[in-house]
Each structure stands twice: as structure tokens, then as C-alpha cells.
Amino acid sequence: MKILIVGATGTIGKLVTAALAERHEIVKAGSKSGDVQVDIKDACSIRELFERVGKVDAVMCTAGKVHFGAFAELSEAEIGIGLKDKLMGQVNMVLIGRDYVNDGGSFTLTSGVLSHDPIRFGVGASLVNGAIDSFVRAAAIEMPRGIRINSISPGLLEESLPSYGPYFLGHEAVPGKRAANAYVKSVEGLLTGQVIHVL
């Protein structure tokens, strides 16, 4: 398969790439690094990405920013950061990318545990993750040409403990390799419309 991975040089993206590269052709996309660059906040940039990469069998998104901050001061604009980036960035990868995915191909998006297991400072992330999971469930049943779509909902990764650990005290950290395995399951298996939890 030819697999486009957006966020391929990130924490999860690297592990997913390593897990898939033996058997498949991987096109690595990133905001600054990788084989091709894309700004997922910008639909034009996503369109250019697909024009450049051409037809693929699978699209994976392991990228997306959200704002973390105290609910007491949380603003509409701060919630908007996640809506524009992690949510609509990934949704646009699907809306634009569906014309470039071969019959029977797949999309795999990234949400996260905060959709249903919230933390302090995490309102913006929770909202976005819940939206992604429900988008995937709904898009799956209308997806044309046997194309599948799933989301991976990982808990805090062990690899992210230095940066996010203090936000997730008491959360059981997940080895990144287990998260990467869920992406492999989504792309190599036949599941669709599923939220694959990695806890």
C-alpha cells in the first residue's frame, strides 16, 4: 500500500512509520519536516499536498494542535485553535482526501482519551476529541467506494510524560508502540466507524 502519514515525524507518527515501513510505501508529511509539507489548518495546503502525493491507499493523521488552559479563563478564540487545527485539519484531510484515496482504502484520524476522561486545563482538547470520534462514526456509514475511516483514541503516551505528564497525574501512561499498533490495526484490518481506544 501507499500510505500518507501526516505528522510522521511526531511522537506517534515516527512509531507508526516504523511499524508500517517494512511492508508499505510511506509518504511522510509534516508541517516543517518529512517528504512533503502541509499546514492542516489551511484547506489550500491540504489540496496541494494531495495534488503532489497523488492517489494513496491510506491516509493517517497523527497531527493536530489544541489549546490547554484553565477553564476559568478559557476563551472562544482558544477553543477555536483546536477547532481549526486538530478538528477541521483532520476533517479537511478527509473531505479533500477522499477523492485521492483508492477504492477500499482508509482514513485513520487521532482523537484521545480526554473525550470521556477529562483533566484540568483540558476542555478544549476534550471538545475536539469528542467531535472527531463522532465524525468518524458518521462519516464511515456514508463513505464511498468501500473506503473505511476510524479514529485512534490514545491515553497519555509514555513518550509524552516529560511534556504532558504534569497535566495527567494519576493517568496510566501507554507505551507509544501500543498506540502505533492501533494505527496498524486500522489500516491493515477491515474495521470502519470505530474509535480504537489505546489505554
Added chain:
Amino acid sequence: MKILIVGATGTIGKLVTAALAERHEIVKAGSKSGDVQVDIKDACSIRELFERVGKVDAVMCTAGKVHFGAFAELSEAEIGIGLKDKLMGQVNMVLIGRDYVNDGGSFTLTSGVLSHDPIRFGVGASLVNGAIDSFVRAAAIEMPRGIRINSISPGLLEESLPSYGPYFLGHEAVPGKRAANAYVKSVEGLLTGQVIHVL
């Protein structure tokens, strides 16, 4: 209690108002009708609403538009309709309204069954409903001064069969009175961070 109901003259809003009006002071808000007008798409309009209504014990939102349409032609702008209206309209009612809600008060938002039980043409609605439910779970744990927040997630209402029935074929319709009861439970009870399903 003094209860502000946005969407008070809509299908659910009328039933909720009827169920609460005996015991409480109801301020009915609507886009065109009611005691006060508000455009929930516009944060300034929400701010004006609260300036006019003043302190309240509970805020309920039974309003919010989303776009229904085939996924094959679904655009970023069409998804944006629901993001701006049903999602951020309700989220802004909370972000702005929290300063006007008395200690121990509550917010009750409206999501819907499509978050997890999707239908054809419903991708935009599913995404928004999932976001609302996750927002509520997360906002609840950071809410100040004992303020509670829940969402009501109703299935198709019997009262909406003439307009939405053809989209929901095979779905068991719910009497509006049962949905109204869930709003009463949210405002009169002590639940918080819950998605109250009405099926």
C-alpha cells in the same frame, strides 16, 4: 429559581418551559420570539442577553442549527454552520454565562443521538453532538462555585416526525415530554458532567 431558556419557543423549549413554569421564574429567549432575543452565533448578542437578564440560577439551551446533507458533497463551510451555531453558540452561552449564574446553579445544553447512532446526511450533526457531550464532561470538573453542567442527548422527537422523520427511518421516536423531563432532571437534580440520554 430564575431559569433562562434559550430556544424556549422551539419544540423542546416549549415543553421544558411548561414543565418548569409552575415552580420557577422562566425567562424565555429566542432568535425572534420570547421575552428577550439572542443570536447564539454572536458572542456580543449573548453578552447583551445576560446584561439584560442579569443573574440567573440556571441556563438551558434548546437551540442550535446544524447542516444536514450528503457526505459526498459535504463542505468545510457546511460543517462550519453547526460549529458556529449549535456548538459554539452553546459553548459561548457557558463561557459568557458562567459569570451570571449564581453559586450552585447549572447549565443544561442539548446534543443528540447522532453522536453515536449516525444517519445518512448527519455527519455535521454527529460531529457537533459529540463535541458538546465531551465539552460538558470536561467543563463540569473545572466549573467554579458549585455550578453544574449536563447535556441532554435526545433521540428523534415524536413532535419532529413531520420534518425529520424521513431522515430517521427505523429510529424509535421519543415523546417530547420525556425529553423535557430530562431537562427538569438536570436543573432540579444534582448531576454534573453527565450526558443524559433520552431514547
